Amino acid sequence: MERKxxxxxxxxxxxxxxxxxxLYMVNSNNAQAAEAKKNYAKPPFSSFSSQMRDxxxxxxxxEKPVWNLHNALNLPDWLSVSLEQRTRYETLDGxxxxxxxxxxxxxxxxxxxxLEARFGRWRAGGEFLxxxxxxxxxxxxxxxxxxxxxxxxxxxLAWADQNVAYNGLGAEVVAGRQTLNLGSRRLVARNAFRNxxxxxxxxxxxxxxxxxxxxNAFITMPVGRYPNNSAQLLDHxxxxxxxxxxxxxxxxxxEIFDLPWKTNAELYLYHLDEGDRNRNPTxxxxxxxxxxxxxxxxxxxxxxxxxxxxGQIGTVRSSKKASDGRDLEHQAWYQGFNASYTFNLxxxxxxxxxxxxxxxxxxxxxxxxxxxxxxFGARRFQYGPTGIYGTFARSNINSPGYRIGIxxxxxVQAFLSHRFFWLAQDKDAWTTANLxxxxxxxxxxxxxxxxxxxxxxxxxxxxxxxGWAHLFKGEFAKRAAYAPDAKDLDYFYVQxxxxx
Numbered sequence: 001m002e003r004k005x006x007x008x009x010x011x012x013x014x015x016x017x018x019x020x021x022x023l024y025m026v027n028s029n030n031a032q033a034a035e036a037k038k039n040y041a042k043p044p045f046s047s048f049s050s051q052m053r054d055x056x057x058x059x060x061x062x063e064k065p066v067w068n069l070h071n072a073l074n075l076p077d078w079l080s081v082s083l084e085q086r087t088r089y090e091t092l093d094g095x096x097x098x099x100x101x102x103x104x105x106x107x108x109x110x111x112x113x114x115l116e117a118r119f120g121r122w123r124a125g126g127e128f129l130x131x132x133x134x135x136x137x138x139x140x141x142x143x144x145x146x147x148x149x150x151x152x153x154x155x156x157l158a159w160a161d162q163n164v165a166y167n168g169l170g171a172e173v174v175a176g177r178q179t180l181n182l183g184s185r186r187l188v189a190r191n192a193f194r195n196x197x198x199x200x201x202x203x204x205x206x207x208x209x210x211x212x213x214x215x216n217a218f219i220t221m222p223v224g225r226y227p228n229n230s231a232q233l234l235d236h237x238x239x240x241x242x243x244x245x246x247x248x249x250x251x252x253x254x255e256i257f258d259l260p261w262k263t264n265a266e267l268y269l270y271h272l273d274e275g276d277r278n279r280n281p282t283x284x285x286x287x288x289x290x291x292x293x294x295x296x297x298x299x300x301x302x303x304x305x306x307x308x309x310x311g312q313i314g315t316v317r318s319s320k321k322a323s324d325g326r327d328l329e330h331q332a333w334y335q336g337f338n339a340s341y342t343f344n345l346x347x348x349x350x351x352x353x354x355x356x357x358x359x360x361x362x363x364x365x366x367x368x369x370x371x372x373x374x375x376f377g378a379r380r381f382q383y384g385p386t387g388i389y390g391t392f393a394r395s396n397i398n399s400p401g402y403r404i405g406i407x408x409x410x411x412v413q414a415f416l417s418h419r420f421f422w423l424a425q426d427k428d429a430w431t432t433a434n435l436x437x438x439x440x441x442x443x444x445x446x447x448x449x450x451x452x453x454x455x456x457x458x459x460x461x462x463x464x465x466x467g468w469a470h471l472f473k474g475e476f477a478k479r480a481a482y483a484p485d486a487k488d489l490d491y492f493y494v495q496x497x498x499x500x
Contacts, residue, residue, distance in 0.1 A: 042413075042457065044192035045465050045497055047112030049082035050127045051181070051190065055160035056170035056208050065461040065499045072500075078118045086110040088495035090387050096477060097141075098434040100484035104388050107134040108146060108195040114154070121161050127154035127179075131195045136234060140388065144225040147233045148196040151241045153223075154178055170208035177201050177223065180376070182216060182253050183266050184293055184308055186336070186394065189378035194386050198376050199223045201243040202250075211257060219250040222376065224277070246275030247282075249376070266293040272314075272375060285373065287314040287330060301344045310334040312372060318364035326364070332372040334358045334394060336382075352403040354419070356382065360396025360428035371395055371428060384417070384451050384469050389491040391449065391471055395431045398422040414454040421446040423476065435480040443475035466494040 040063040043052065053059040069081045091105040109132055116125035131148045156176035164171045179190040179199050191197050202220025226239040251270035259265055270289040274282050291310035298304045312332040340352040361370040374394040383392040383399075392399070401419030408414070423430060426440035453467035471477075471489040478486040 040460075042455075045455065045463055045495065046086065046190075046192040047084045047110050047114075047127075047129065047197070048190075048192075049084055049112070049499060050114035050116070050125065050154060051179070053080065053116070055123065055158065055172055056162055056206070063460040066459045067461040067500050069500050080114075080116045080118075082112075082114050083500045084110070084112045084114075084498065086495060086497045088387070088493055090385070090389070090491065090493040092388050092489065092491045094487050094489045095484040096391055096433050096471060096473070096489060097484065098482040102139065104136070104140050106136050106140065106142075106146070106388050108387060109133070110195060121159050123156075123158040123160070125154060125156055125158070126152060129153045129197060131197070132236070133195065138230075138234065140230075142230050142233050144228045144233065145194055145196050146387070148225045148241065149236065149238050151225075152177060153197050153199040153241075168209070170206075170210065172206040172208075174204045174206075175202075178204065180204070180218065180220075183255075183268065184306070184336075185378050185381070186308065186334075187270060187289065187291070187310070187375045187377045188251075189376065191378055193380040194378070196225055199241075200249065213257065214255045216253040217251070219248065221245060222247055222249055244274075244277055246277050248273045261296065263294055263296045265295075267291075270375065281320045282317075283320055284317040284327070285314070285330075286316070287312055287373065287375075289375065298340060298342050298350065300342050300348070303339065303341050305339045306337070308334075308336045310372075316369050316373075318369075328362075328364060328367055328369040330369045332359045332370050334372050334374075347406045347408050350405040352405075354382075354399075354401045354403060356394070356397060356399045357424060358394045358397050360423060360425035360431075362428055370425070371431070383419070384449055385467060385491060385493060387493070389469060390432055391469075391489075392419075392421060392446075393432050396424050396428045397446075398424045411457040412454070414452070417451040418448065420448045421474075430476065430480070433477070435476070435483055437476075437480050442480050445474035446476045447474035448472045461499050463497040463499075464495070465497075466492075468492050 041061050043062050052062040069083060075081060087109050089107050093103045095101060111130045112127065114127040116123055129148060130150045133142060133146050136142045154177050156174050156178050158172065158174040160172040162170045177199055179197060180188050181190040182188040200220035200222055202218060204216065204218040207215045221243040223241050224244045225241050227233060227237050249272050251268060253268040254266065256265045268291050272285055272287045274285040276282055289310060289312045291308065293308040295306040296304040310333065312330065314330045315327040316330045318326050318328050336356045338352050338354040340350055342348065342350045358372040359370045372395050377394065379393055380386050399419055399421045401417065403415055403417045405415040423444040423446060426444045427438055429436035430446055449469060449471050451467065451469040453465065455463065455465040457463050469491045473486060473488055477483060
């Protein structure tokens with residue numbers, strides 16, 4: 001009798017195990033299927049693996065590369081390693097810069113290795129970047145935005161706690177060399193299209209009240225990229241980057257989430273105090289830059305918008321020549337607005353209407369400067385490709401435009417952008433071209449730019465992108481003193497990114 005009971009118990013227990021195993025397999029398969037269907041955010045087309053992990057929010061925003069060194073090397077969970085390689089070919093068939101002649105071409109390349117070790121709440125990480133170019137010559141005018149050979153753009157020690165003292169707040173402190181990416185990225189950005197990447201030496205504090213607000217405060221020294229003259233860059237001369245010890249960049253950045261009408265808001269203040277370095281005079285910029293941004297995220301069959309207003313006050317030297325330069329009173333401003341609608345149609349088309357205004361007027365004679373300074377911001381996402389192109393910047397412009405984006409496939413996205421450009425102040429310069437008519441008699445219409453770009457994410461480790469931009473030159477671009485050939489410009493690029 002006892003044997004029968006024991007046998008029955010064993011059979012019942014075995015059946016329960018099998019059922020539990022089947023249920024586990026079903027749940028596991030469902031979880032894997034859900035993970036496969038998850039709509040991940042697309043990382044920028046740039047070395048970005050070091051930014052994919054968020055110590056306070058987790059690392060589920062970006063899809064793990066299908067080819068990855070962590071799995072291939074069977075590394076422990078506390079250690080992450082990534083390698084990224086980007087190659088771009090770009091060509092320009094004319095010039096828009098003062099005294100420019102002929103076209104240009106270049107092959108910029110990035111190789112990026114990032115490592116991070118995690119021990120409980122502590123992390124130690126580093127990022128090595130080799131950004132160089134091939135194909136340029138003495139007429140290319142390359143600078144340290146194109147090249148930063150074999151250097152460290154990050155080396156930090158960090159501490160983070162997702163629930164400090166069990167009060168529901170997350171906190172993170174990062175000390176050392178690091179990159180910064182804040183808000184709209186108009187003033188502080190980790191560059192994506194540009195070959196070289198901004199970095200800073202210093203301390204950053206981040207506080208997060210989940211779903212309600214987030215605050216970042218930092219005090220840093222910008223890292224200077226060396227060498228910084230074209231002859232040495234063309235010769236592939238190597239010199240390690242160094243912090244600009246006479247320059248301090250600090251600020252506070254508050255984000256507030258889920259306000260009425262599904263809006264979010266940002267309020268910030270930056271301070272830049274720039275000094276001369278090793279007998280190399282600078283513009284001695286001493287700026288306070290307050291700003292406000294309000295935006296609503298895109299969603300199907302809904303309108304969204306973004307409004308950002310930035311002020312700038314302080315002083316700036318009238319000339320980089322310390323012997324004849326004097327401080328000018330600096331008062332400048334920027335306003336940007338876009339309104340968009342995402343259609344619930346095949347290819348999910350999205351139409352955006354855009355408008356940007358950045359003040360101008362740099363005149364030592366009246367002791368004032370009103371030319372807006374974008375600090376350490378990025379511009380590709382608004383004004384087209386940079387690299388050897390980079391026709392417009394966030395300075396002395398008055399620019400309306402529109403953009404149409406589509407997604408023919410979950411892994412393919414494309415957009416068309418069309419913008420018009422006038423000078424905000426007739427007597428000031430088209431800053432990126434270094435063209436100026438101090439009399440203001442030349443028509444202030446610079447021209448219009450048409451851009452088309454397509455990106456294909458083959459998988460989470462391989463991305464391909466191509467784009468074309470055409471500049472229809474206006475009267476100012478054709479007739480200002482020292483303007484190059486009046487012929488319109490065509491710029492083309494194609495690039496690949498491998499992420500391991």
